[in-house]
Amino acid sequence: MTIAADAADAVEALRSAGATVATAESLTGGLVCATLVDVPGASDVVRGGVVAYAPVLKTELLGVDAALIARAGTVDSEVAAQMAVGARDRLGATYGISTTGVAGPDPSEGKPAGTVHVAIAGPDGVETTLLALAGDRDEIRRGTVAALLSWLVATLGEETRSDQG
Numbered sequence: 001m002t003i004a005a006d007a008a009d010a011v012e013a014l015r016s017a018g019a020t021v022a023t024a025e026s027l028t029g030g031l032v033c034a035t036l037v038d039v040p041g042a043s044d045v046v047r048g049g050v051v052a053y054a055p056v057l058k059t060e061l062l063g064v065d066a067a068l069i070a071r072a073g074t075v076d077s078e079v080a081a082q083m084a085v086g087a088r089d090r091l092g093a094t095y096g097i098s099t100t101g102v103a104g105p106d107p108s109e110g111k112p113a114g115t116v117h118v119a120i121a122g123p124d125g126v127e128t129t130l131l132a133l134a135g136d137r138d139e140i141r142r143g144t145v146a147a148l149l150s151w152l153v154a155t156l157g158e159e160t161r162s163d164q165g
């Protein structure tokens with residue numbers, strides 16, 4: 001699977017579910033949203049995205065608790081969760097998805113390159129996943145996008161099946 005195929009699958013899954021998505025990105029710097037909008041027809045399901053690279057912007061634009069960032073840093077599962085919720089709520093989407101982590105090449109906040117937290121906030125709550133990716137900066141960023149979009153497709157499939165049950 002390529003990132004483009006993951007994005008096409010995500011757009012189709014969102015369309016099939018009658019859902020929309022918004023992104024909140026740190027280490028991917030807008031790559032998740034850009035990858036989604038490369039798909040023809042993405043405007044039907046993509047509400048928009050926020051690139052909040054600086055910690056203060058995570059707080060100001062996405063509502064991440066400043067005390068949490070002061071205590072845990074930005075490379076943290078709860079930060080990812082709050083970013084996803086902020087994107088969902090502030091951009092008026094069904095789903096908010098987020099990325100935060102260390103693309104490298106050097107460690108950050110005492111965490112090695114490839115440490116990535118992603119989150120999906122949907123109608124039924126928010127979930128996070130920790131990724132441990134290898135490679136250079138570009139490979140880590142692209143691997144994050146691929147993993148998050150694949151997870152979004154799987155989540156949409158599960159929720160569609162549970163709605164029909």
